[in-house]
Amino acid sequence: MVGGGNRAAFDQPFAPAEGERWRLPAPEAPTLSELFAASARDGGATGFLLAQLPRGKPLLWVQERMAMLEAGRIYPPGLGLPELIHVAARDSRDALWAMEEGLRCSALGAVIGEIWGDPRVLDFTATRRLAVAAERNGVAAYLIRLGGHANLSGARMRWRVASAPSLAYPLDPKAPGAPAWDAELFRARGFAPGKWTVNDEGTTDRVDLVAAAGDRALVESQRRAG
DSSP: OOSOSOOEEEOOSSOOSTTOOEEOOOOSSOOEEEEEESSTTOTHHHHHHHTTOOOSSOEEEEEEHHHHHHHOOOOGGGGTOSSEEEEEESSHHHHHHHHHHHHTOTTOSEEEEEEESOOTTSSHHHHHHHHHHHHHHTOEEEEEEESOOOOSOOOSEEEEEEEEOOOEETTEEEEEOSOEEEEEEEEETTSOOEEEEEEEOOOSSSOEEOOOTTOHHHHHHHHHHO
């Protein structure tokens, strides 16, 4: 995922060496990432993405019809994104076309698409085209998969995300606090798979992570990457 957004803290079973903190695995340049939601009505994938979207440029958010029927239409004022262009697409084919067209506009900060299920048009070629368009024009692309399966894809990073228990509210222990997500990186170019629980505390403009217990492959890969 691309840095930028809110800070995250984690619930993990071991303490790293003093001063040893690790960012969320992220590609070196804008590309295509996929986020598989735990269920259509679990907003964890959307929240996880919102905490990392770049600010300062307009964003394009494309939803196809079935995604809106099953998960709901986004409400831009409630997302805290001042410059958001929303596109309601008739079907998956139109949604993918709108995403690819948006990725050709370097004035955008990112292009987000929501697709329901496993439509035939969402094949390796389609995802490869999105990845190439994102990399060629320097615009990050995110594909939120609702009710879909992790079939062959050209996405460079692939996540499974589910909502987790929120943090305690500091002024009322019975009230919900900052949101949290269980995130699993199950495929990524240049990074080992890993799982984390991410708590959005909203305190800084960067997502930082502590490596999960036993995930030394990830630690070493990030150390080599600098």
